[in-house]
Structure formats: C-alpha cells, structure tokens
Amino acid sequence: MQAQNLQQRPAEPSSLDNRLYGFIVVVLLAALAVSGYLSYLKLFPAVAPACPADATFDCNTVLNSRFSVVAGVPIAYLGFFTNVVLLGLLIAERVVRSFTQYAPLAVFFVALFAFIYSVYLVYVQAFEIGAYCPWCLAHEALIALIFGAAIWRLRTSGAL
Template sequence: MSAEPTTVTTSERSNLRRALFVFLILAALVAGYLSYLKIASADAVCIESGPFDCGLVLNSVYSEIGGIPIAYLGFIVDIILIGFLLVERRWLDQQIAVILYFGLALFAFLFSVYLVYLQAAVIQAYCPWCLTHEALVTLYFIGGGVRLWRVLQAE
C-alpha cells in the first residue's frame, strides 16, 4: 500500500457534483410537494396503515416553527444548496463555497435527525414523504462531507 494521498480525478469530482444535484433536486421536489400541501390545505397521497399517518405528522404542532411550515424551510434550504453548487465555480475561493455548502447541509441533516426523532418518539407516526426528504438530506450531507474532506486533503 502506498503512503501517498490518493488523487481525485476531475471526473470523480464531477460525478459527485452531479449526484448532489440529483439528490438536491429530488429533495426540493419532495419539499415542494409538502409545501404545496400546506398552501392548498390538501391531504397527502400517503400510506395510511400501521405506523404511517401523513396527516397526523403534517398537521402536528411540530410541523411549524413560529408559524412557518417546516416544509417551506426544507424547500428553501434545498434551493440555497442548489444555488451554492451552481455558483461555486465562479467564486474566487471555491473552498469557502464547499465549506458553506457543508455547513448548511450539516444543519439540515441535524434538523432531519430531530424530525425523525419527533416522528418516532413523540408523534408516534411516520410520514413517508418526510422520511424520503430526510433520507435525501442525509445523502446530500454525506456528499458534502466527502467534498469537504477532499478539499481539506488537497491543502
């Protein structure tokens, strides 16, 4: 085994960036759907059996912070992260862009962990749409961590 650090090819960086775009666009679509449900006061298309009850989760006291639906906040964070990926190559210091992306993705991930806890322990019901968004947040957080690690290794 070599003691030299492995170099990451441009292709590998591009593939990770593309994967992050896919995760973020899917997350924004899910959060957009959940936001639409709040705006339209509509019911989610949802499995309503066993531990799944979208209505209970989406209308719980925990579905808003200061009167702002969490779905809106998730959508805004997803769009901001997409924006970071779109403009980072134009920034003077790409390292700062990667760090900012990671910081916001870390916040989103930690908040998602809290939301899963609320569904499991407090509300005692799950929303598949919410869990899908939280899984996508986990994926784009991990990808952001890999990118940050690569930037720090390059120094």
C-alpha cells in the same frame, strides 16, 4: 506574465469532485421535488396527501402536528428554502470564480444544519407524534445523502 495568471486561477475540480458535485445536484433536485410537494400540501390543506394511512404511516397526523410549524412557518417551507439555498450555493460555485474554493465548505455547513434538523424530525415522528410521513422520511434520507456527499467532497479536497 502567463505563469502569474495560472497561479491566480483556482484549480479545476477533480473528476471525483465533479462526480460528487453532480450526485449532490441530482439528489438535491429530488429533495426539491419532495419538499415542494410537502410545501404544496401545507399551502393547500384540503388536498389529501398521497400517503398510506395506517397505524404506522399517517402523513396528515405528521403534517398537521404541533411540530410541523416553527415560529409560524411550516417546516415544509423551511426545507424547500434550505434546498434552494443549497442549489444556489452549488450554482455559485461553478459561476462565481472567487467563490469556488469556499462553496464546498458552505454546502457542508448548510447540509450539516439540515442533517441535524432531519435527525431531530425523525425523532419527533418516532417518539413524539408516533406516526411517520413517508414523504418526510424520503426528504430526510435525501438530506442525509447530500450531507454524506458534502463530507466526502471536503475530505477528498483536503479541507477536512
């Protein structure tokens, strides 16, 4: 009876997996802070962003461009929502036992989508708008770190 219970219980995460999980959580909290700030700026357009304004960097130009909204929804809100979804998946991974084995794959796919969209947004800043938003670039870099760690987790778990 006891051996049967051991077989049904999911394997405990490895030390490396725990470190990668913790890394993703920390980076995700930073991404939530940045996307929260960008969402705040969209919600209160009278607030001036804490951003240098010169020929290369201009948050106002980027945040108010035609590319800053998708189907009427500011992409800052979409970024914040995506980060909340990722955090929810990570919490569910540790709380819902039946989800433990699927969560890293779910995190990977959400991070993959976010990474691809982030690459597109960097392209838009560089070639369509002609200005960069340091806050946006910071968020895109954080998403790249999350995506890289999500790939690493899948590779070390044998899922990839």
